[in-house]
Amino acid sequence: MHHASELVADAAERRWAVIVMAIIALLLGLMIFTSLHWATMPPSRVETIDVRTLHLKGEFVESNLGTMVDKDGRVVARLVGQQYSFTPQCIVVPVGVPVTFRGTSSDAIHGFMIGRTNANTMLIPGFISTFTTTFPTAGEQLMPCHEYCGTGHEAMWAKVRVIPAEEFFAKAKAAERLSCVPG
Numbered sequence: 001m002h003h004a005s006e007l008v009a010d011a012a013e014r015r016w017a018v019i020v021m022a023i024i025a026l027l028l029g030l031m032i033f034t035s036l037h038w039a040t041m042p043p044s045r046v047e048t049i050d051v052r053t054l055h056l057k058g059e060f061v062e063s064n065l066g067t068m069v070d071k072d073g074r075v076v077a078r079l080v081g082q083q084y085s086f087t088p089q090c091i092v093v094p095v096g097v098p099v100t101f102r103g104t105s106s107d108a109i110h111g112f113m114i115g116r117t118n119a120n121t122m123l124i125p126g127f128i129s130t131f132t133t134t135f136p137t138a139g140e141q142l143m144p145c146h147e148y149c150g151t152g153h154e155a156m157w158a159k160v161r162v163i164p165a166e167e168f169f170a171k172a173k174a175a176e177r178l179s180c181v182p183g
Contacts (some may be wrong), residue, residue, distance in 0.1 A: 044058060049127040066091065083108055090159050095163065096136065097131070101130065111147035119131065141159065144156070
């Protein structure tokens with residue numbers, strides 16, 4: 001009887017050793033596949049920018065910040081994070097139209113998420129963050145900074161005003177960039 005229980009225990013230990021080795025081999029295989037795949041196809045493109053001239057020339061001068069319709073018809077919202085605010089403080093976007101956000105930071109790591117959406121990114125000095133999202137419903141949503149950036153961090157937020165697409169494109173024809181300020 002004692003010999004039979006030893007054989008059962010040996011068989012169970014061997015079975016579990018094979019299962020554990022198979023799991024380890026699978027994890028190693030996934031690590032190798034992922035590293036080779038990312039080496040040939042990086043997860044995102046990396047754009048850099050000089051923070052010393054950020055406000056003086058190029059894409060992120062103040063006259064380019066906010067939402068506008070590019071020459072190719074894409075809706076693009078550009079913003080800059082700096083201690084302790086976003087510029088612009090309010091971004092206007094259309095309902096149901098893809099909006100490409102392009103942002104950077106002038107001083108520290110910032111980040112933002114837009115309430116009730118999956119929009120969430122980090123703004124790192126020297127790099128441009130880009131993502132595209134669509135807002136399914138009209139309304140106003142908060143956009144707080146979610147990366148601690150100093151003693152004024154808790155007051156760093158902006159808002160996104162989502163308006164009907166027809167209203168957005170009518171306003172876009174009349175102005176270079178859109179603002180939440182009436183007029």
